[in-house]
Every structure is written in C-alpha cells, then in structure tokens.
Amino acid sequence: MADVRDIMELEHPASQEVTRESIIGSDKQRKRPPTTTKTQKRPEGMHREVFALLYNDNKDVSPLFPSDTGHGYKQTKIKLGMRKPRKWKWVPFTNPARTDGAVFHHWRRPSDEPKEYPFAKFNKKVDICTYTDAEYQQHLRVDGWTKDETDHMMQLAQRFDLRFILMADRYDTEKFPKRSVEDIKDRYYKICGIMSKLRGEKKIYTYDVDHEKRRKEQLKKLYDRTQEQIEEEQFLLLELKKIEARKKERERKTQDLQKLISQADSQSETPRKTDKKLPKKKIANPSRPSRVDTAHILQAVETAGIKFPDYKNSGVSLRSQRMKLPANVGQKKSKGIEQMLQEIGLELNPIPTEEICQNFNELRSDMVLLMEIKSALSTCEFELQSLRHQYEALNPGKTLTIPPQLISNLDLENKAGTGEIIDVVGSPSTPTS
Amino acid sequence: MSGMLYGGDEIGALVFDPGHHSLRVGYAQEDTPKAEIPAVVGVAPDDTPKIEPETKPDESNVSSTAPAWKYYIDTTFLHTPRPSMDLHSYMKDGMIENWDLFEKIVDYSYDKIIQSESQYHPVLFSECPWNLRHKREKLTEIMFEKYKVPAFFLVKNAALAAFANGRATALVIDSGATHTSAVPVLDGYVITNAVVKSPLGGDYLILKAREMLEHMGIDLTPAALIASKEVVRDKDKPKYMKKKLSFQPTNSWMAYMIKKTVQDFQQNVIQVSESPFDERIAAGFPTIQHEFPTGYRQDFGPERFKLAEVLFDHAMLGAGHIAATSAGMCDVDIRPALYSSVVLTGGNSLVQGFSDRLSRDLSSRTPGSLRLKMIAANGTVERRFGSWVGGSILASIGTFQQMWMSMQEYQEAGKAQIDRKCP
Numbered sequence: 001m002a003d004v005r006d007i008m009e010l011e012h013p014a015s016q017e018v019t020r021e022s023i024i025g026s027d028k029q030r031k032r033p034p035t036t037t038k039t040q041k042r043p044e045g046m047h048r049e050v051f052a053l054l055y056n057d058n059k060d061v062s063p064l065f066p067s068d069t070g071h072g073y074k075q076t077k078i079k080l081g082m083r084k085p086r087k088w089k090w091v092p093f094t095n096p097a098r099t100d101g102a103v104f105h106h107w108r109r110p111s112d113e114p115k116e117y118p119f120a121k122f123n124k125k126v127d128i129c130t131y132t133d134a135e136y137q138q139h140l141r142v143d144g145w146t147k148d149e150t151d152h153m154m155q156l157a158q159r160f161d162l163r164f165i166l167m168a169d170r171y172d173t174e175k176f177p178k179r180s181v182e183d184i185k186d187r188y189y190k191i192c193g194i195m196s197k198l199r200g201e202k203k204i205y206t207y208d209v210d211h212e213k214r215r216k217e218q219l220k221k222l223y224d225r226t227q228e229q230i231e232e233e234q235f236l237l238l239e240l241k242k243i244e245a246r247k248k249e250r251e252r253k254t255q256d257l258q259k260l261i262s263q264a265d266s267q268s269e270t271p272r273k274t275d276k277k278l279p280k281k282k283i284a285n286p287s288r289p290s291r292v293d294t295a296h297i298l299q300a301v302e303t304a305g306i307k308f309p310d311y312k313n314s315g316v317s318l319r320s321q322r323m324k325l326p327a328n329v330g331q332k333k334s335k336g337i338e339q340m341l342q343e344i345g346l347e348l349n350p351i352p353t354e355e356i357c358q359n360f361n362e363l364r365s366d367m368v369l370l371m372e373i374k375s376a377l378s379t380c381e382f383e384l385q386s387l388r389h390q391y392e393a394l395n396p397g398k399t400l401t402i403p404p405q406l407i408s409n410l411d412l413e414n415k416a417g418t419g420e421i422i423d424v425v426g427s428p429s430t431p432t433s
Numbered sequence: 434m435s436g437m438l439y440g441g442d443e444i445g446a447l448v449f450d451p452g453h454h455s456l457r458v459g460y461a462q463e464d465t466p467k468a469e470i471p472a473v474v475g476v477a478p479d480d481t482p483k484i485e486p487e488t489k490p491d492e493s494n495v496s497s498t499a500p501a502w503k504y505y506i507d508t509t510f511l512h513t514p515r516p517s518m519d520l521h522s523y524m525k526d527g528m529i530e531n532w533d534l535f536e537k538i539v540d541y542s543y544d545k546i547i548q549s550e551s552q553y554h555p556v557l558f559s560e561c562p563w564n565l566r567h568k569r570e571k572l573t574e575i576m577f578e579k580y581k582v583p584a585f586f587l588v589k590n591a592a593l594a595a596f597a598n599g600r601a602t603a604l605v606i607d608s609g610a611t612h613t614s615a616v617p618v619l620d621g622y623v624i625t626n627a628v629v630k631s632p633l634g635g636d637y638l639i640l641k642a643r644e645m646l647e648h649m650g651i652d653l654t655p656a657a658l659i660a661s662k663e664v665v666r667d668k669d670k671p672k673y674m675k676k677k678l679s680f681q682p683t684n685s686w687m688a689y690m691i692k693k694t695v696q697d698f699q700q701n702v703i704q705v706s707e708s709p710f711d712e713r714i715a716a717g718f719p720t721i722q723h724e725f726p727t728g729y730r731q732d733f734g735p736e737r738f739k740l741a742e743v744l745f746d747h748a749m750l751g752a753g754h755i756a757a758t759s760a761g762m763c764d765v766d767i768r769p770a771l772y773s774s775v776v777l778t779g780g781n782s783l784v785q786g787f788s789d790r791l792s793r794d795l796s797s798r799t800p801g802s803l804r805l806k807m808i809a810a811n812g813t814v815e816r817r818f819g820s821w822v823g824g825s826i827l828a829s830i831g832t833f834q835q836m837w838m839s840m841q842e843y844q845e846a847g848k849a850q851i852d853r854k855c856p
C-alpha cells in the first residue's frame with residue numbers, strides 16, 4: 001500500500017487512525033490455540049450431571065451465539081492512549097444548499113478532506129410549473145382570478161412545496177378573496193394541465209373539484225356525527241346482521257326441503273341407486289314433468305348415503321378402520337343401519353376382507369339412502385294428504401282423487417308404519433335427514 | 434465522515450424561547466436551556482452618587498446604557514427588595530412588547546449566561562403563533578443590527594414543541610402563564626387560521642388561588658421580607674419577624690413576590706380532578722398540607738380541586754374545548770392526523786392531573802371514528818421547556834443549516850424577507 005502511495009505521490013497518513021482493532025487489539029494476534037480434545041475422565045460413581053457442572057475450560061463457551069468476535073472481554077487490558085487522538089477544529093464551511101454563500105462554523109477533523117456539505121444533497125425542491133407573462137395572457141386567463149392573485153398563489157405553492165392546506169391558510173386575504181383549498185388546487189392543476197399540454201407532455205393531471213368538495217362534505221358529516229347517531233348506526237347494523245342471518249337460515253331450510261323432495265321425485269323413477277348411472281338420455285326424459293332439474297336430483301342422490309373417507313393415501317392402516325362409520329353419520333342413522341342389518345341377518349362387524357369391506361360399506365350407504373328416501377317420501381305423502389284435506393275443506397263435498405302413480409306402494413306395503421314415520425317427521429320443514 | 438450523516442451538525446447556534454413566565458436561553462444541541470430568566474425586569478432610578486464608580490461595584494447586573502436607570506434581571510436580583518424598584522414585564526399577549534427591556538434581557542443573556550459574543554452564534558428565536566409581522570421584522574432588525582448575529586431564524590413555538598415530541602404534524606396544546614392555546618401544526622408549519630387561544634393559564638390559576646387564600650385570611654408575606662419565623666401548630670397564628678427595611682417596597686414588586694408565594698402553593702397543592710368537579714368525590718381525596726413563608730400551616734382538601742376546575746370548566750375556553758375547536762377548523766383530511774398526535778406542553782400543563790383531565794375532555798369530543806392519542810413528555814423539564822428543546826433539536830439538524838437567514842441575506846434584502854424565510 002505504501003508503495004502505491006509513493007508512486008501516486010500521495011501523502012502518508014500522519015498517524016495511524018484510531019480504530020476499534022487498535023484499541024482492543026486485533027483478533028488475529030489472539031488466535032486460539034487449537035483446542036486439544038483432552039477430556040477429563042469422569043470419576044467412577046459420579047453422576048453425569050454433576051460431572052457436567054464441573055469447571056471445564058473447553059466447555060466454557062456460552063450457549064449464546066457469539067456476536068463479538070474480537071474477544072474483547074477476554075483481553076484484560078485495553079490499549080488506551082497508545083496512539084495520538086485525532087484533532088477536531090472549529091472550521092468555517094459553506095453550504096451549497098444555500099444561495100447566499102453564508103459561512104458558518106462547525107467542528108471537523110482537519111484530517112478529513114473538506115468536501116461538499118454532507119447535508120446539502122437532501123435539499124430537494126418540488127417542481128412547480130411556471131409560465132411567462134405572454135403565456136398567461138394567452139392561455140391562463142380565467143374569470144375570477146387576476147394575474148396578481150395567480151402569481152401570489154404560485155409563490156405560495158413554491159414556499160410551501162404544494163402543501164395546499166397551508167397555502168390556503170397563508171393566503172393573502174387582504175388583497176385577494178378568500179379561497180378554499182379546493183379552489184386553489186383546482187386553479188393550480190388547471191394551470192399545470194394547460195402548461196403541460198402546451199409543452200406537448202402526454203401525461204396531464206386533472207383535478208375534480210366537485211368530487212373533492214363532495215368527498216370532504218361527506219367526511220365532515222361523518223366526523224360531525226353525535227354519539228347518539230353513532231350508536232344508532234351501530235344498532236341498525238346489528239339488526240341488519242340479525243335479519244340476514246335469519247334469512248339465510250330460512251333459505252337453508254327450504255333448500256333442505258327441496259333436496260328431499262327432489263330425492264323423493266327421483267325415487268319414483270330411479271328406485272335403485274345404481275340407476276343413477278343410467279345413460280343421461282333416460283334421465284333427461286322423465287316420464288312425468290319434474291319440478292326440479294334432473295342434474296340436481298342426480299347430485300342430491302349422490303350426496304345422500306354415507307361418504308366413507310378414502311384411506312388409500314394415508315399410509316398404513318387397519319382395514320377394519322375402513323368399515324368404521326364416519327363421524328358425520330348421526331346416531332339415528334347408525335341405529336337404523338344396525339336395525340336393518342339385524343333384520344336381514346347380517347353381522348354388525350363382519351370380517352373385513354377387501355371384498356366384504358367394499359360391499360358392506362356400499363350396502364350401508366344404500367341403507368342410509370333408503371332411509372332418507374323413505375322419510376322424504378313420507379314427508380311428501382304427508383304434504384299430499386294435507387293438501388288434499390285443505391282442498392276438501394275449501395271445496396266441501398268434493399274429494400281429490402290422487403292419481404295412483406303418486407300414491408306410493410310403500411304405503412300399501414307398510415300401512416302401519418306410515419303414521420309412525422309421519423310422527424317422527426313431525427313438521428315437514430324439519431326433515432329427519 | 435459516515436458518522437456525520439446521523440443528522441446533526443453543531444454550528445454553535447443559540448436558542449431563545451421567550452415566554453410570559455420566563456425566557457429560556459441556551460446552546461442548540463443541549464438537552465436543557467442554560468438558563469431560565471424570569472420575564473420581568475426590575476427598574477429603579479439610579480440615584481447612587483456618581484463618585485468613584487470604579488471602587489463601588491455596580492449593583493445592577495446589566496451594563497445599562499441609560500445612566501439614569503438601573504436594571505435588575507434574574508431571580509436573585511429580583512427577589513431582593515430595593516427602594517422604588519418597579520417590576521415590568523416586557524411581554525404582552527405572547528409577543529414582545531417593550532423592546533428596550535427585552536434588549537436588557539438579551540444583553541444579560543450574552544453577558545452572563547452565554548458569556549460569548551453575539552456575532553459568533555447564529556440565533557434561533559421562538560415566537561407565538563399569532564406574532565405580528567412588524568414585531569417579527571423588529572426582532573430581526575434588532576438581532577442583525579444590534580447584536581450582529583451571523584444568522585437568524587424564527588419558528589413558531591408550537592411547531593418546536595411538536596418537534597421536541599418527535600412529531601411534524603400535531604395538535605399542540607400549550608398551557609403557559611398567561612394563556613392556553615391549541616395550535617395545529619402540519620409538516621412543521623402552523624395553520625395560523627385554526628389557532629385557538631384562551632386566557633386561562635397559570636397566572637389565572639394563581640390569581641384565583643390568591644383570591645381564595647386572601648379570603649381565608651392567610652398571610653401571604655413573601656419569604657424575602659421575613660427575617661425569622663417560629664414553628665407553630667397547624668392553623669395557629671404564625672409567629673415571624675419581618676425584615677427591617679428603611680423603605681416601602683413598590684407595589685409591583687410586592688405583587689410579583691406574592692405571586693411567587695402563591696405559585697409555590699399552586700405547584701404543591703392544586704390538582705385537577707379527573708372528572709368535572711364534584712364536592713363529594715373531591716372530599717374523598719387526601720388533603721395536602723402547605724406551609725407558607727410565614728410558617729403558617731394548613732391542610733387543603735376539596736379546595737385543591739375546586740381551584741383547578743377553572744381551567745376546564747368553561748363552556749368556551751376550557752382546554753378540551755379549545756382543542757376540539759381548533760381541530761374542527763382544520764381541513765377534514767388532516768383531522769385524523771391531528772387527533773392521533775395531541776402534544777401537551779407548557780409549564781401550566783404540569784398542574785397535577787392536567788393531562789388526564791384534558792385527555793378525558795378531549796376524547797368525549799373526538800369524532801367517533803377517529804383515534805385520539807395524547808403525547809405528553811413525562812419529565813417536568815421537557816414539558817416546561819418543550820419549545821426550547823424543539824428549537825435546540827431543529828437548530829442542530831444538518832439539513833436545517835440551509836434555512837437560516839444570514840447576515841448577507843439581511844443586508845441584501847432587509848428585514849421584510851423574514852416573512853418569506855420563516856413561514
């Protein structure tokens with residue numbers, strides 16, 4: 001380094017600078033001797049934990065990550081006063097951010113080369129658009145603004161770096177009319193727009209006074225609300241939420257009902273679950289018009305039954321696990337399944353071979369579907385009957401003959417059960433599913 | 434080099450913060466002012482015979498230019514009774530009124546406090562937000578012409594108080610001796626049209642306290658006139674000896690000294706209650722004993738709270754009300770910023786419970802959707818010298834050094850540019 005300095009004819013530094021290293025000592029000198037792995041032997045009979053507490057030089061490292069690599073605390077003596085401290089001097093300086101070249105004084109190290117005042121670079125100014133007299137006369141004249149006032153406004157813009165609120169505050173209201181922040185902004189941005197159009201700039205900012213005025217008006221109203229008004233608003237919002245929740249609940253209920261009805265509808269045509277896999281054509285042409293979209297029926301039937309979780313991807317598991325009813329199957333349904341299984345004389349827990357597992361699950365799924373369809377059917381039946389009663393009550397003397405296709409054979413097969421099921425169903429709006 | 438860019442650059446500037454109570458003077462970049470000089474000047478006719486002026490040390494502590502008068506400045510000189518010494522305040526309405534007396538104080542500051550010559554130090558002055566143009570120009574002229582300062586700057590004290598609390602935008606509530614003001618500051622500039630001020634300050638509180646104490650028949654003889662006193666029991670008639678003076682102290686001096694006596698009482702005893710004054714609640718608080726200079730002692734109970742209530746219990750001038758009014762006069766767009774930094778400063782805000790009560794009063798007036806945050810320095814020094822500390826910070830910021838109005842500029846464009854240079 002010194003050779004380079006000689007060649008470049010640079011001055012040698014007068015004295016070496018005080019650095020952290022020179023005070024604390026460089027860590028190079030204090031390279032640790034390679035840590036010998038000479039471990040003491042644990043005396044016989046001493047517990048390991050107790051032994052670990054014994055002082056051991058090699059274990060002296062604190063559990064923290066060392067952040068000071070200079071081993072500053074390990075060296076006992078700090079070499080202070082070894083080198084000459086650098087001088088500070090009260091020296092004059094000029095600030096290029098000033099236009100007057102005024103000279104101030106501050107403390108500086110004479111060793112530091114005088115450079116440009118370090119804070120001058122923070123001197124940033126907003127670009128304010130300008131205009132000449134001729135330009136003003138030609139393009140910028142408007143009613144309500146004199147050139148004097150416009151000039152005054154532009155000066156304020158310069159002084160306050162476009163802080164319009166302050167510009168409005170310091171506006172010379174003795175000479176000129178009082179202007180609102182929006183008025184000033186409007187005038188300023190219009191001038192800027194015109195000037196940049198004249199100079200052929202593409203991007204032209206516009207300022208929507210009316211919108212701003214309206215926005216501020218609204219904001220003012222918002223802030224000027226009284227406590228009661230705020231409370232009332234909160235109360236109303238709460239009420240609105242309640243109403244919406246109730247509406248949703250109602251919608252959910254009607255949807256449930258519709259789902260059941262559609263299931264019942266599809267039941268009469270596609271009594272077996274497998275039928276859903278029939279070609280679309282058949283479903284698209286139902287023998288009688290249905291209220292519900294066929295696709296909807298399909299979906300409804302598919303969603304009914306039990307959805308057994310897929311065990312394929314979840315690692316090793318017992319196969320019997322697959323026969324466990326999922327948690328979302330209610331007690332009522334599982335009881336029903338049990339009962340049906342007993343009726344047909346099947347075991348509740350068959351040996352879970354692959355085949356049995358699959359078939360057993362499918363069977364139980366079908367059973368649940370059957371139960372749902374049955375209850376839906378009875379709901380429909382009930383509705384049908386009550387409609388008939390209504391009809392008869394409204395038209396005394398007449399009887400409503402229900403077309404035979406609408407009367408389910410379940411009813412014929414299992415007359416005794418109907419009443420019971422209807423009782424279970426209770427109100428048609430709360431289906432048992 | 435890199436060390437210099439932390440933002441500060443000391444250029445030996447001085448900071449002056451004139452107030453009704455006192456003038457704060459010191460070097461920029463220091464934590465506290467070097468001195469707090471009472472804002473009154475004692476003036477007495479100079480009737481000491483003019484023989485041997487060398488041997489007899491001049492009792493007056495400022496070299497007076499007019500030989501017919503002597504001027505007495507600073508606490509120790511003021512608190513001694515002197516024949517026909519009248520005390521005068523040079524301030525009025527937050528602004529400097531009597532320039533001659535004010536110059537005496539500035540002379541004294543350079544001579545005795547700064548102990549350096551004025552031409553070496555740029556000077557930053559604080560001013561009240563409603564300072565008048567001709568007063569600003571006059572001060573500029575005096576500083577450049579008489580004191581030959583190399584550079585000068587004027588900043589509104591509210592803006593400085595905001596800086597001292599780390600804010601450039603704030604609603605500054607300054608409760609001083611003669612008034613309490615609410616001043617919105619935006620990016621370091623005061624919004625002058627939204628300044629609200631009330632005459633309810635420390636002096637008013639002291640006046641009320643004095644009325645009450647006199648009504649109670651308590652002897653308020655100031656300590657300066659008491660030669661000796663004896664310990665007496667609570668509420669017993671005080672036993673004390675007055676100093677033997679060959680003259681009668683002037684009324685203005687007596688008034689000032691009694692004010693100081695009551696001020697002691699005010700700082701020790703008076704407290705603002707957290708909610709509007711209620712005799713029954715106030716009675717539940719512990720009493721505080723105060724001993725007057727005469728040795729008289731008494732416990733004060735609900736009176737403590739009742740007195741302070743004058744600062745808040747006023748439909749138009751209460752501190753909470755003026756703050757809300759001031760914010761309400763500002764552009765709606767900046768109101769949230771103002772409410773979220775309400776800076777409390779000024780000596781009178783140190784009356785116990787002041788900030789709690791203000792924050793309570795103000796929060797009940799804050800629009801529901803806005804967040805209110807009060808910023809009040811904890812230390813008494815930071816609170817009393819808020820503006821000065823702000824000035825100290827500002828004058829030592831590197832980027833501020835381009836703002837000074839320099840002697841060169843003054844000589845070129847005169848005093849009128851102060852309005853443009855220091856908005």
Ligand SMILES: Nc1ncnc2c1ncn2[C@@H]1O[C@H](COP(=O)(O)OP(=O)(O)O)[C@@H](O)[C@H]1O
Pocket residue numbers: 451452453454455608609610611634635636696699700778779780781782783784785813817
């Ligand atoms: N610790 C304190 N407790 C109560 N009041 C105080 C305290 N310190 C100062 N004051 C009061 O504050 C007022 C002075 O406030 P200050 O901000 O210095 O006024 P100014 O800015 O007008 O000079 C005086 O009325 C004084 O009584």
